[in-house]
Amino acid sequence: MENVLTLIAGRWDAPLQTLQVDLAQAALDEAGAGTEAADWLCPAVACDIPYEGIEADEGEAAVRQYLTDLPIDIVSQPLAGRRKRLLVADMDSTIIAQECIVEIAEFAGKRAEVARITDLAMRGELDFEAALRERAKMLAGLSFDLLHEAWERRISLTPGANALVGVMRANGAYTALVSGGFNYFTRAVARRVGFDMHQANDLEIKDGQITGRVLDPVAGAVAKKLALERLCRELDIDFSEALALGDGANDIPMIQAAGLGVAYHARPLVAAAARTRIDNSDLTAALYLQGYRRDDIAPYLD
Template sequence: MTLVATLIANEADPAITDAVLAEARAVLATEHQPRILHGEVAAEILVAGRPDTAQVLTKRLRRALEGEPIDIAVQVAGPHRRKRLFLADMDSTMIEQECIDELADMVGLKERVSAITERAMRGEIAFEPALRERVALLKGLSVDVIDGLIGEHLSLTAGGRTLVRTMKAHGVYTCLVSGGFSVFTGPIGRTIGFDEDRSNRLGIASGHLTGTVEEPIVGKAAKRDALVELRGRLGLDSVETLAVGDGANDLDMLGEAGLGVAYRAKPAVAAAAHVRVDHGDLTALLYLQGYAASEFVAG
């Protein structure tokens, strides 16, 4: 069986030099020449091996290239490498912020709420009660502030629009699935280009937040269930699915996907995911599927 090792750097800090590729080929003990996906930003190398050796080779490459700003993944090079269903977390994944923390900033409670968010994303406390606790602190906040937050305080993660638009151009169904809120996922999902979005609904009365979140809460189980449901609806095998996230509430979804990617993730999440991306932007997920930069659809 053939495996493929993908090396990815950030376009702002290209690092896939000839020397790096030579070292990688030596570690992999392969005669295959590298395929350059984008200058010194991304490349891949074929190597003979069994699926159960992929993680061993990944660890060897990481040790050999330790200190280099390079993401490394070794996968099976098969017909399902390019996925047909893509699910993505929103906060700290498709956007750079946590929406609930930014809402809390409007009432002077960002530090307090951010601390709870961080513990929940690390898996130190359960997501659902942590969400209810944080939302309760927002009671009375005018919903009018939300449009301003989206327009002035939230920023899309680099490469996200290109990722989604390229996959959609190749017939992939895309879903933004978030433990955040529909007042954000709706407009942000449309801006990025997702086919649909799923998230929690804030209680609203007379134009103000009630401090409640509607049940059932979209948490860890619901994210996984969304992947399973969409996979079944589209008639896909598990191997044909891709998911990305950064927090503990993404773990079940990442584990269920054919390829689960931890993006700039909390340590426990990065350790558990199939692949982790610490240096590249979101176009790393395209390189992982074997797309060259010349195939990208610009966002």
């Protein structure tokens, strides 16, 4: 079979049903595909339908017409090479559930203002570097110790983060955390989750206080894509063997460059730019998209 369509339930209270899988198979058949029997990767959660005869994007579009307004992620892709050898992941609102800079801004009484600018930047409505520098200035004068307090009290991993990194590393993949945020947090997240490397921006600290300056060079969209390209060269792999995922406008170049580029619970601009979207499920969806099964994932779940 040339392609595989994967259905993934997005909510524990809305399990994937056999009827929905049957409807997806019927949609593929109607579109002119030849299908094989459905393969349940995880009962009530994720199911593969291998098929051929039509392109992957045609198959996905056909199924989306049948399964509208349901909390189900629908992804079609070539079957060959679906297991990836490199993971490049965004941090804020992807591997972790929060935006770190917003949580720090709480201590300065600037949460709402920083959150507004962050949202506009992630939507692609503001220049990323200018927006980062503007927000960093609002943190000036805060104690460095507040970064640790934010990490310990305000930051949580996105469900499935440990499993995504753990399963891929156990199967030989290299994992990288690349962020437009600050390296204090990428270092902490990489250590906790088990990423092989991390990359982010340097927030200047002097005499135990945040100065409000971001040191050059600023790591934004270009730096993320360059990191993916560099890692592919170092690992001697093709872009098609890489998985990249993120939610913000500064993730678009790396998402579009990777073989499996995923917009994860993303802003509209990002979702529209990505070939693959996860709108409902947690990060384990990125494992099901690679054909991993429940028994592969279960030992790594939180």
